[in-house]
Amino acid sequence: MSHHLFLLSPSDTPLYSLTHYSSKPAQTTATSPLASNLPSWSTSAFAGTLTALSGATSATQAHHAQGGTVRIGGGQDRHVIQMIANASLDVIEEIVRKDNMMYLKSVDKFNEWTVSAFVTPGNMKFVLLHEARNDDGIKSFFHEVWELYVKTMLNPFHTAHTPIRSTVFDARVRASAKKYL
């Protein structure tokens, strides 16, 4: 069972992403590649659209490649994941205007994916794609990511639009994901 985390700047630039395979018992088959759950036309259709998008998300891809202990099936799947995360941003933006909670659980759904989000007061968005319900775990996970993000913000060399490349940050987020997801 996998989780996908994206940190997006107030202008929706991806600053950090993480794919986490949970060791906890999954209800669905853990290894099921996304493509098999989609209608046969969908992956190829996405592949075309998303090549265009990939320019904008190259920062996160580069991160994937070097950080890369985990990789999803193929490049296309990763694109689909990013597509879902991006698509949910509109929904999140809509809710953020009316709801004063930072933790927004299950804001969007796409096939087997549920999207939960956490929005900081500075309009930094944490988006998590997950398959199973785990509200408390996700909430605690977001809370720790929030703390780590605030600490990152305190670095004078970091701005709200700088991709987060700190290895310590990465290690802490991974540890937190392991603990809660």
Added chain:
Amino acid sequence: MHAAPHPRFSVLSASAVQSSEHLSPAASSTRFSLPSAPSINTNATASKPAVPRQTIYDRPLNKIRAAEVSASAFSFLFSEVVQYTQKRVNGINDLERRLNTLGYRVGLRVLELMSYRNEATAKAPKREIRFLPALMSIHTQVWRAVFGKPADAIEKSVENADEYMIIDNDPPITRNISVPRDMSQLSCSSFTAGIVEAVLDGLGFPARVTAHNTPTETLPNRTTILIKLEKSVLDREEALKT
């Protein structure tokens, strides 16, 4: 054997403290001492890999008393900031704009850190989404976090519905600044205006924020932070009213 750095040096990394020891004559003389004598230099370098460098991620975010900065130290720093900026601009407007930009970068961090300190212990952390409560929290929370005291007043412009003012009778950061007469338009509180602008922007209330000197007979340092909201903010407030 390597003593913990004096608390005053705690802002320096451990390696910086060690390198200063290399430069001091006392430390270098130990190089020529008998091998049996404990040497500060060798101990320090040997223990280095064992103690990984402490990062910001290892420190708690909560405010501690000892972490307060001396007002004098800040005054000197801010004085240098103004001098540095002044050398690189043409005219007062430019100077105020640069100070505003610097304040903006501070404000982004203030907002995130302050919210974390206020909300982290709450069961369900919240953000401000209405303008007036946000303005109130700037007046009290932000001011308290940055200056250690709330601002003195909030006013709403009578003529313009999109203008609000935060008033500080004696802004701590400009307390020691005397602006020369030929620059009397200048308000160094533009820095504060930048902080306010960043906080409003972050919360989703884009605005143009400027600082103005509004002295009175008894309060020569009185400063008004003028907030001019973008139209979208007023529209949204209108929509949320229902």
Added chain:
Amino acid sequence: MAIWGLWVINKAGGLVYQRNFGDGLPHLTSNEYLVLAGTLHGIHAITARLSPTGSSSGANVISGETFKLTILLTPTGTKFVLLTSLAENTADTVLQKVYEAYADAVMKNPFHTPEMPIRTEGFDSRITAIMSG
């Protein structure tokens, strides 16, 4: 008891601040004040060198028949000079307060250039406050 005047002399001997209180002092031109301050700077240097008992901070008080000069020397070489009546016994505490006001209103002011004449409104008002008790 009266305080008549305050001078601030920079480390090179230049008069950077001069103010009279009341009408006790004769009116001199700014050029004359500059010369007097330079002379005092020289005298002070001589007294600092004359000390028979090792290093000295130089003259602290110079008294005349009707008035005295009290001098406060800071570690950076700036001198604060207070012209008072002979009976005035608060000169030292006043000078200490002046030094404090100088550190706050002058040194922390980004529009002041070190070693240059002090034209800072904040300092003027602080001095006025100190002199009026």
